Amino acid sequence: MSSLRTLVFFATPPHHCSYLPDRQATTMFVDPRATIDKRLYSQLTALGFRRSGSHYYRPHCENCNACIPVRLKVEPFEPDRGQRRVMVRNEDLTCTLTPAAFTEDGYRLYARYIEQRHRDGDMYPPSREQFLSFLVEGATDSWFLEMRLDDRLVGLAAVDVLDDGLSAIYTVFDPDLEKRSLGTFAVLWQIEEARRRGLPHLYLGYWIRECRKMNYKTRFRPIEALKDGHWRPLKEA
Known part of the structure; x- marks a missing residue:
């Protein structure tokens, strides 16, 4: 080992x-x-x-x-007014955790998301092989958060369970439902799941100050950044 x-x-x-x-x-x-x-x-x-x-x-x-690892401290987190609205807006969703695995409806949602929101990125064009190699292979206590609206899959978040928290790997959602803010909702759901499991952190990947697409991460507080080998509040790092 x-x-x-x-x-x-x-x-x-x-x-x-x-x-x-x-x-x-x-x-x-x-x-x-x-x-x-x-x-x-x-x-x-x-x-x-x-x-x-x-x-x-x-x-x-x-x-x-520029790439700074960030994580959220789960226990003291309290949603702000905008995040509370997101939670209310999605009260009609059914959310379940399933083992990370390939499904056709999961891939179709992933492909639509990449094609409509990330045509200029490294992941375009999407493929089944890409879905498997990115989200399924190498899974270690890895799960998919399925968000369904009237039995229709509208959001899918890959999440790993760690010894000291959850790791938010990637989230895709129906591009036609942008007003639901399903990306934000997925993070809020994972915060509550980490709290339910008694895990102190939700790891959110990297944050780059100059990258507008990553601004949403700093709206979850208290957020910590890894700097010089130590985790400290982001504003101090």
């Missing part, structure tokens, strides 16, 4: 940055031959790593530290 001391890491050559178009990025990956159990995955996440399928990675850019 692998441990932090025995892990081997690899860095990619510089490549186009997906978030800041005028910059080059380098990514550090855990050796894909390593055996990553839940305990080690939790340790890696606390060190700023993320999971994409069976790959565990974090930014490792030489002249840029």
Whole structure:
């Protein structure tokens, strides 16, 4: 079994940055031959790593530290007025956790979301193989939050269970239901699920100050950032 001391890491050559178009990025990956159990995955996440399928990675850019790992402290969180409206707006949804697995309705929702909202991104065009490699493969205590409206799947959030929290991996939703703010609703649901399980954190991935698409993360408070190996309130980091 692998441990932090025995892990081997690899860095990619510089490549186009997906978030800041005028910059080059380098990514550090855990050796894909390593055996990553839940305990080690939790340790890696606390060190700023993320999971994409069976790959565990974090930014490792030489002249840029714009990508900041962030997590929410669950217990003291209280929704603001806008978040409370989102919760009320979606009271008619049925939400269930199912083991992360490929389904046709899940893939169709994913494909519509990518095609209509991320045609300019690295994930376009979508494919079944991409869905599997990104959201299903490498699953370790991994689940899909299914959001249904009258039995119709309208939202799907991939979430991992860690030793000290939940990790919000990715969320897709019906582009025609944008006014429901299903992305925000999925985060609110995961906060409550972490609280129900007695887990202290919800890991929200990376936050980049200059990236408008990530602004929503700072609306969940109290939010912490990983800086110089320590988690501290984002405003201090």
